[in-house]
Amino acid sequence: MNLVEKILARASGRESVEPGEIVVAKVDRLIMHDLSGYLTSQVYEKRVNVPIPDPERAVMVFDHHFAPPTEQQANVLRHNREWARKHGLTLYDCGNGNLHHAVVRNGHIKPGMIVVGSDSHTPVHGTLGALAVALGNDSHAGTVLPYGKAWFKVPETTRVHLEGTPKPGVTPRDVALWLVGRIGEGELNYRAVEFGGPYVRGLSFWDRWLFPLLCVDLGAKCSFVEPDEVTEAFVRTLPGGGGDLLVRGDGEEAAQVLRFDVGEVDPQVACPPTVGNVKPVTEVAGTPVQYAELGGHGGGRLADFRAAAEVLAGRRVHPDVRFHLVPSSREVFAEAAREGLVLALHEAGATWFPPSTGSNQAYNMGALASDEAMISTHARNFPGRNGSPDAAMYLASSETVAASAVAGVIAGRTA
Numbered sequence: 239m240n241l242v243e244k245i246l247a248r249a250s251g252r253e254s255v256e257p258g259e260i261v262v263a264k265v266d267r268l269i270m271h272d273l274s275g276y277l278t279s280q281v282y283e284k285r286v287n288v289p290i291p292d293p294e295r296a297v298m299v300f301d302h303h304f305a306p307p308t309e310q311q312a313n314v315l316r317h318n319r320e321w322a323r324k325h326g327l328t329l330y331d332c333g334n335g336n337l338h339h340a341v342v343r344n345g346h347i348k349p350g351m352i353v354v355g356s357d358s359h360t361p362v363h364g365t366l367g368a369l370a371v372a373l374g375n376d377s378h379a380g381t382v383l384p385y386g387k388a389w390f391k392v393p394e395t396t397r398v399h400l401e402g403t404p405k406p407g408v409t410p411r412d413v414a415l416w417l418v419g420r421i422g423e424g425e426l427n428y429r430a431v432e433f434g435g436p437y438v439r440g441l442s443f444w445d446r447w448l449f450p451l452l453c454v455d456l457g458a459k460c461s462f463v464e465p466d467e468v469t470e471a472f473v474r475t476l477p478g479g480g481g482d483l484l485v486r487g488d489g490e491e492a493a494q495v496l497r498f499d500v501g502e503v504d505p506q507v508a509c510p511p512t513v514g515n516v517k518p519v520t521e522v523a524g525t526p527v528q529y530a531e532l533g534g535h536g537g538g539r540l541a542d543f544r545a546a547a548e549v550l551a552g553r554r555v556h557p558d559v560r561f562h563l564v565p566s567s568r569e570v571f572a573e574a575a576r577e578g579l580v581l582a583l584h585e586a587g588a589t590w591f592p593p594s595t596g597s598n599q600a601y602n603m604g605a606l607a608s609d610e611a612m613i614s615t616h617a618r619n620f621p622g623r624n625g626s627p628d629a630a631m632y633l634a635s636s637e638t639v640a641a642s643a644v645a646g647v648i649a650g651r652t653a
Contacts, residue, residue, distance in 0.1 A: 240395050240487040241462055242430045245369040248485070249352050257394040257493070266351035268296040268382050271337040271595070272303050274356035274375055276314050279321040281379035290383050293326035297346050299337040300330065302601045304594035311601070335567030335593040338362050338535050343567045345477030349465050350485035354378070354388060359535050359617055364450040364462030365443065367469055367485060371460050393430040393459045397492035398449075400437035402501035407651055410445040411536065411615070411635035413437075414452050415506040419516030421496065424457035431461040432492060437500050438463060443472040444539050451536050451617055455513045505650055507613070508633035511621050519638055519650045526558075529612035530643035531604060532636050533564025533596030537615025540570050542636035543579045546588070549640035549651060555587030556646035562604065563588050564596035588643070600624045606631075613642045 239247065239254060247255045249263035270278060275298040290296070298318060306312040315332070322329040334340050337357060341347055349367035353360065356375050363370035373388060381388050398417065433449040446463050453461035463469070465486055473479065504518040532542045543563065555561045563583060565571035571593055574580050580590065597604020598616060606612055606629035616623075619631035634642070637651045 240430075240432070240490055240492065241367060241464060241485060242369050242395065242460060243392060244485050244487060245350055245352060246390060246392055248350070255392045257392050259392045260389060261392065262387055262389050263352055265295065265354055265382050265386055265388050267341075267346055267353045268378055269337060269341050269346070269353060269355040269357075269360065270296065270298045270378070271357060272298070272300040272315060272318055274378075275318050275321075277375040278356070278378045278383075279318065281376055282383055283321070286379055286384055288384060290325045290327070292386055294328065295386060296383065297328045297341050298322055298330070299334060299340045300332045301336040301340070301595040302599065304332045304592050305602050307602060333568065333592045333594070335565065335570070336535060336538070336595040339538070339566035339570075342366070342476070343569050348478075349469060349473060354382060358454045359451055361453050361458065361460045362447060362451045362535065364453075364460055365447045366473065367462060367465035369460055369462070372454070391428070393428055394494070395430045395432055395492040396426050396458075396494040396496060397432045397434060399435040399495055399497045400433065400500055401435045401497070402437065402499035404500045404503060407505055407637070408500070408503050409505075409635040409637060410441055410448050412506045413500050413503050414448045415508050415513070415516050415633065416503045417449075417498065418452055418455050418508070418514045419506075420498065421456055423455050423512060423514035426453075427457040428459045429457075431456060431458045433461065433463050439466065439468075443468055444541060448536060452513065505635065505638055507638065507648060508619055510619055510630045510632070513617070513619060513633065519634070519648065522632070522648050523650065525632070525648040526611065526646065527613045527632070527642055527648060528558060528610045529560050529562065529604060529606065529614075530639050531562040531564065531597055531612060531614035531616070532639060533562065533566070533591070534598050534614065534616035535595070536617045537636060538564050538566035538570060538593075538596065540573050542615060543574045543583065544577070545636045546640040547579050547582050549637060550583065550586040550588070550644060553586065553644050555643050558646050559643050561588040561643040562591055562596065564591045565593040568593050597624050613639050613648060615639055
């Protein structure tokens with residue numbers, strides 16, 4: 239059995255499972271942000287209304303309404319605080335970071351776990367060797383919170399094998415975006431996607447993170463990287479250490495294997511209206527942008543701020559661009575401060591925001607007018623994602639985002 243099948247077998251009390259089977263499995267962790275937590279709480283209180291037997295199973299992070307600008311949004315957070323306090327749920331209030339980074343940084347996700355959340359990018363936790371899937375809020379309220387279980391259809395597995403040496407200036411984010419374009423949006427419907435091969439094995443944990451992050455755009459149910467020494471070393475740095483859930487697959491060949499040479503990849507930009515509309519930077523260079531942002535589930539890492547500082551060394555943000563910097567967690571912001579990145583980027587004209595999900599859906603920042611454009615490290619770019627449906631959202635690596643912030647137009651790092 240592969241990793242996903244082993245986890246489902248363990249959690250459902252079976253010796254083995256096969257693709258296509260339906261199993262009822264124990265859920266180890268439910269993760270919610272302020273929006274999904276609010277919706278889940280409404281259903282739970284109105285239709286279930288019993289004490290939650292294992293409240294430590296659930297974690298909520300305020301990352302969208304991180305600085306509520308209206309009374310209505312403030313009331314959502316107040317309700318969530320009261321609900322979490324009533325049931326003893328773990329809560330990370332405003333300023334702790336975006337949902338997925340915060341729960342990892344605080345040791346709530348471990349290899350071998352089953353993790354569920356309503357956020358569509360929940361599968362990113364497959365980077366740690368967990369089985370992580372997005373479920374609806376009603377499922378959270380109806381089965382996960384009162385019973386600690388959910389049903390799953392065992393998915394078939396597609397292995398994405400990456401090999402080769404990238405060209406100079408090509409980052410893992412470029413490769414990840416390129417893959418969505420090459421494989422095709424929705425082409426791996428309800429599959430488990432394993433990212434592997436020499437290229438993936440050579441990446442750091444946070445660079446591996448960029449691949450399962452985008453599996454939802456491929457239509458996949460979940461995604462993972464087979465745990466190895468990189469995974470183990472990273473997990474040892476987290477609160478609580480590695481635990482006893484480290485699971486590895488048996489190395490069986492997947493039902494489908496897709497092979498790619500990363501040496502074919504140039505720096506990429508995902509253009510409107512979807513993530514799969516990927517083009518080389520050279521094809522869209524010169525497109526004006528009014529906003530640039532490092533943040534979201536795919537950005538705001540320490541590596542992103544280091545890259546931006548290198549690009550901006552001796553240069554300044556273009557006067558027509560607002561360059562937003564949104565740390566993915568409090569830990570990242572502290573590390574950036576210790577390294578001098580906070581001051582360096584501030585003096586270059588960028589603006590720091592609290593650790594959060596940033597302008598994701600423009601709940602607190604980053605709303606665009608109809609004739610404006612943003613380039614960012616976010617994970618989505620569909621119309622209306624940030625303000626006007628007529629605005630344009632481009633996705634790229636932190637290097638390309640920073641270079642564009644300097645140029646005032648989409649530009650490669652060497653511009």
